[in-house]
Amino acid sequence: MSTRILPLGQRALLAEVPDLADVLALHARLEASRPAGVIDLVPAARTVMVRVDPRVLLLSAARAWIEAASTDAAPLLAADTREVEIGVRYGGADLAETAQLLGVSADELVARHTAARWTVAFTGFAPGFGYLVSPDWPFDVPRLAAPRTRVPAGAVGLAGEFTGAYPRATPGGWRLIGTTDAALFDPDAASPALLAPGTRVRFRPARPRPDAETTSARRDHGVHPPSRRAEVVSRSGGIEVVEPGLLATVQDLGRGGAAALGVARSGALDRGSARTANRLVGNPESAAVIEVTMGGFRAVARRDLWFAVAGAWGPIRLAGHELDPYEAHAWPAGEELHLDWFAHGARGYLAVRGGIRGPKALGSHATDVLSGLGPPRLDAGAVLEVGATPDAPIPVADLAPWGAPHDDELEIELAPGPRAEWFTASARDALFEAVWTVTNDADRVGMRLDGPELQRERAGELPSEAMVAGALQVPPSGRPTILLADGPVTGGYPVIAVATDAALDLLAQARPGTRIRFRHARQV
Known part of the structure; x- marks a missing residue:
């Protein structure tokens, strides 16, 4: 196949091919021969992205691997891909109008949709949102002229040559033809995305549910039962948030390797400062911390703790007494810690000895504000669990010179x-x-x-x-x-x-x- 290999920064490449069929073929070849050091392999409409860990696989070696896969003439072995069946209650808001645009009846459009053999070409837009294509589907469906501000979770839609289903309520411009109760994305499952790239799919008509009100409520909050992820905010624990400021979230170093499922890395934006704050209290660098945006954060310790703050620069007060950043400090039970509004920098990192604890989503505690993965953003009254005291001691000396971030x-x-x-x-x-x-x-x-x-x-x-x-x-x-x-x-x-x-x-x-x-x- 004809392949152009394009740079995407210092850690990724885009392999561009003529059409979607070539994307599927190249992705299958790359997946079948994937070497160590490839973090993400993400197909899209005309490209396959390869992102690497340069400590394991050099970008030049990744380029040579893509070139070899592109010129490999050996026949592909039949892929051992899943086939899933999705029940759809047809009759969505745009079904009749879409059928009219395509010159068919609504019944015929539904019959074509259920008769087609679909394959997930790629994911994107939201975790678990699959773009499905089929050789049996003859239509090119125009998107809505004005996207909806909210499409309910479980909505099944058409756009261009694709069909897909919304795993969660989001804005969207696809034409809606039905709804499904299928669990499209569950971060607590062994295979989080029902519609991962390469999955074969058949749609089947489903009977209307008698408990329509319950179904609607489930769609409003997601198509799977409430996850244990929200339990990071608990009734016991070590820290009670009094005031979150502009935005406070739980973050660690993120969830790499899930981009093919539509999941971003997330994690601390300033990873260096998060690592430093953790080292100052003897935590592993990957421990979860609180990322505070622009300051204004207040919290009370529910038991005796140690903490450190790194990153953005502003007054730090414990029980009204001002303390220095980039140092470990004792935080007695019942005392209020106040990170005042930052004068320099945008994000401060509050590490507590033992780390913030709670269930993980795809291996990470990180809050992803776009997709909704991870614990919710912190509100007043939230109580966070703190983990057991680590084996490593609190360092006795400063780890490195520090100062206010240069943000002018x-x-x-x-x-x-x-x-x-x-x-x-x-x-x-x-x-x-x-x-x-x-x-x-x-x-x-x-x-x-x-x-x-x-x-x-x-x-x-x-x-x-x-x-x-x-x-x-x-x-x-x-x-x-x-x-x-x-x-x-x-x-x-x-x-x-x-x-x-x-x-x-x-x-x-x-x-x-x-x-x-x-x-x-x-x-x-």
């Missing part, structure tokens, strides 16, 4: 992106010559930048393809958005460049108004 102006290194050729030469120059400003539209999903408009060389839409944290997506406005840890795993805006992995910690501390200058990353 940052220099961020950029590695090549896969779609730089979509932009004019002057736009590519402007990316590195301009001074960009972080806007108020900045959160854990991404940050929008203000600056010159980056003009395109190439018009048209980009088929959906895999994204990584640090990707600079450029929407039609011409001003980039940098995706962060909770960003979507696929997207349709071209990526002109990708911030290096080391730069992500710097970006985590950028506040609205921070100026950014981009520099070319050193070759690795």
Whole structure:
């Protein structure tokens, strides 16, 4: 097959092929020969993304592996893929209108949908949201002119050549033809996504449920029973939140390797500061901490604890007495800890000796604000469990020099992106010559930048393809958005460049108004 291999930062490649059939074939070959060091293998509409751990597999070796798989003429062995049957109550809000657009009756559209043999080509948009294709499906269905602000969980829809079902309530522009009660995504299950890439699917008509009100309630809160994940907020435990401030969440180092299921890495945005806070109290670096955005956080210890704060800079007060960051401090039971509003940086990390404890979602305690995975964001009255005292002692000396984050102006290194050729030469120059400003539209999903408009060389839409944290997506406005840890795993805006992995910690501390200058990353 004809394959272009495009850069996606310093740790990933995009293999671009002519059509979706070639995507499925290349993905199958890569999956069958997957070497150690491949973290994510993510098919999309015209591409397969390969993300590696460079300590195990060099990017050059990954490129050679993709090239070999692309030119392999040996026949593929029949894949041992699952086949699932999904019951659908047809009669969705758009069924009649969609049938009319396609020149068929509603009954015929349903009959075609149930007769087709579907395969999950790729996932994206939300955890467990599968894009299904079929050689038996002749229709190209236009999306809604104005997307709905809320599509209920379990809705089954059509868009383009695809069909799919919404695992949770989200906005969406697909045309809805029915609903299902199938458990589309359950992070506590051995196989979380019912519709993983390669899964074969048949749809079957389902009878209306007599307990329609109960069914509707289940769809409103997700298609599977409430997960144990919410129990990270408990009635006993070690810390009671008095005031969460602007945003406080539980974070660890994230959940890598699940992008093919539509699941972002998530985890602490400033991983270096989270690691440091943990080391200061003798925790493993991967222990869960509290990420506090912009400050204003108050909490009371329910038992004697030790804590440390790293990252953003602001007053730290325990029982009214000011303490230093980057040091371990005793936190007696009943005393209130106050992280006041930060003067420098955007995110502070509160580590407690023993770490924040609770059930994990896909191996991680991290709260993903976009997908809803992990424990809920912290509210006043939430009580968090603290783990057992670790074996490692609290360090007796400072681990490293520390100081306030530099958040007035940052220099961020950029590695090549896969779609730089979509932009004019002057736009590519402007990316590195301009001074960009972080806007108020900045959160854990991404940050929008203000600056010159980056003009395109190439018009048209980009088929959906895999994204990584640090990707600079450029929407039609011409001003980039940098995706962060909770960003979507696929997207349709071209990526002109990708911030290096080391730069992500710097970006985590950028506040609205921070100026950014981009520099070319050193070759690795």
